[in-house]
Amino acid sequence: MRLIDTDGVEALTMRKLATVLDANPMSLYHHVPNKDALLRGVARMVGAQFRTVTLEDAPWQERLRLLATDFRTLAHRHPKLMAYSFTHQADFIQPEDPFWVSLAAILDAAGVPHSEFPQIAALVCAVITGVLSAELNGALRQWSSLNPSTPDEGGLARPGHDEVEVFRLALDTIITGLESRLADGDGSLDAGL
Amino acid sequence: MRLIDTDGVEALTMRKLATVLDANPMSLYHHVPNKDALLRGVARMVGAQFRTVTLEDAPWQERLRLLATDFRTLAHRHPKLMAYSFTHQADFIQPEDPFWVSLAAILDAAGVPHSEFPQIAALVCAVITGVLSAELNGALRQWSSLNPSTPDEGGLARPGHDEVEVFRLALDTIITGLESRLADGDGSLDAGL
DNA sequence: ACCTGAACACCGTTCAAGT
DNA sequence: ACCTGAACACCGTTCAAGT
Numbered sequence: 001m002r003l004i005d006t007d008g009v010e011a012l013t014m015r016k017l018a019t020v021l022d023a024n025p026m027s028l029y030h031h032v033p034n035k036d037a038l039l040r041g042v043a044r045m046v047g048a049q050f051r052t053v054t055l056e057d058a059p060w061q062e063r064l065r066l067l068a069t070d071f072r073t074l075a076h077r078h079p080k081l082m083a084y085s086f087t088h089q090a091d092f093i094q095p096e097d098p099f100w101v102s103l104a105a106i107l108d109a110a111g112v113p114h115s116e117f118p119q120i121a122a123l124v125c126a127v128i129t130g131v132l133s134a135e136l137n138g139a140l141r142q143w144s145s146l147n148p149s150t151p152d153e154g155g156l157a158r159p160g161h162d163e164v165e166v167f168r169l170a171l172d173t174i175i176t177g178l179e180s181r182l183a184d185g186d187g188s189l190d191a192g193l
Numbered sequence: 194m195r196l197i198d199t200d201g202v203e204a205l206t207m208r209k210l211a212t213v214l215d216a217n218p219m220s221l222y223h224h225v226p227n228k229d230a231l232l233r234g235v236a237r238m239v240g241a242q243f244r245t246v247t248l249e250d251a252p253w254q255e256r257l258r259l260l261a262t263d264f265r266t267l268a269h270r271h272p273k274l275m276a277y278s279f280t281h282q283a284d285f286i287q288p289e290d291p292f293w294v295s296l297a298a299i300l301d302a303a304g305v306p307h308s309e310f311p312q313i314a315a316l317v318c319a320v321i322t323g324v325l326s327a328e329l330n331g332a333l334r335q336w337s338s339l340n341p342s343t344p345d346e347g348g349l350a351r352p353g354h355d356e357v358e359v360f361r362l363a364l365d366t367i368i369t370g371l372e373s374r375l376a377d378g379d380g381s382l383d384a385g386l
Numbered sequence: 387a388c389c390t391g392a393a394c395a396c397c398g399t400t401c402a403a404g405t
Numbered sequence: 406a407c408c409t410g411a412a413c414a415c416c417g418t419t420c421a422a423g424t
Contacts, residue, residue: 090330177367219400220409
């Protein structure tokens with residue numbers, strides 16, 4: 001983790017790891033089948049650190065906001081590893097993970113019909129990890145500083161810490177969108193397609 | 194491109210490229226400073242292929258939907274490269290790109306106030322590329338097939354092609370969210386924070 | 387049983403020497 | 406001026422040989 005956090009996942013090398021551990025590079029293969037398995041193991045260890053409090057009786061909107069920001073907090077603790085996991089490990093989120101369990105409970109509380117659950121859950125996961133990885137890899141800051149067509153207005157960019165705001169904005173926007181979807185088609189109509 | 198499309202970006206090697214081109218590996222360095230610059234160049238060439246028709250007088254919602262699906266079409270033409278670009282090139286979308294120009298025009302038509310433009314634009318880009326890269330790397334399919342807590346229901350997953358639907362769903366959801374944001378705070382209030 | 391040195395098949399890139 | 410062979414400093418992984 002120290003190697004990954006400071007220099008990025010691609011800087012983690014079986015050989016470097018071995019020297020840090022004062023071991024022979026080949027001894028690692030006694031504990032792990034290969035480098036990919038090692039990275040999956042590390043990612044799962046970090047993922048297992050996820051914690052969130054369950055506000056049973058709060059409105060689902062607030063619970064979802066809390067779940068997402070708790071996830072963001074974890075992601076910022078190991079940005080390099082999480083950015084890597086989001087894009088290289090499609091199975092990073094597992095059904096038993098607290099994150100998924102909480103998400104399922106929240107969507108259930110929101111009244112998402114069973115038939116629509118897989119798609120809505122996938123949508124929420126995709127938006128959260130998508131915005132988060134844009135934030136972690138710098139794209140979010142890049143986009144926030146791109147003005148419409150007048151790039152000579154004021155300074156180069158806004159003061160700073162725009163990224164939390166964009167994350168919150170994205171979260172609020174899909175929450176509002178889900179609200180109105182759940183309001184006007186409770187009988188699970190495939191509205192508008 | 195042939196090498197990248199078939200075997201992925203990480204399979205593109207200066208040495209392999211050279212043999213495909215019937216050249217000496219070192220001759221490449223006469224045309225390109227290094228491998229990273231080569232990948233940026235290829236990514237920009239593909240990005241420049243983006244085309245979308247401008248429906249000046251259609252509602253902004255429909256224009257945004259079209260922009261996003263046109264972008265998705267391009268992404269699916271070179272999935273490996275685009276997935277790589279999304280996560281490794283924060284400046285993949287440039288201010289002069291048709292995509293960005295169109296997005297700016299659409300948000301303007303939607304009545305997004307100038308002060309909120311950077312954040313809304315970043316939000317839209319993040320959601321589109323985020324969901325798209327989840328789709329390209331397989332995470333979207335993974336999530337769609339994860340049922341709430343009854344993993345023993347019916348078959349293993351839905352028939353197929355769920356992913357377009359999730360993309361459309363995400364798009365519709367943020368559009369609806371933006372609609373209500375633009376409706377109730379036209380004077381650019383920082384609502385709800 | 388456990389460990390490990392040497393080796394294999396690769397990388398990106400430099401640089402001096404060729405034409 | 407342009408090209409390129411050899412070399413450098415790395416990789417992940419195998420495998421036979423050591424203890």
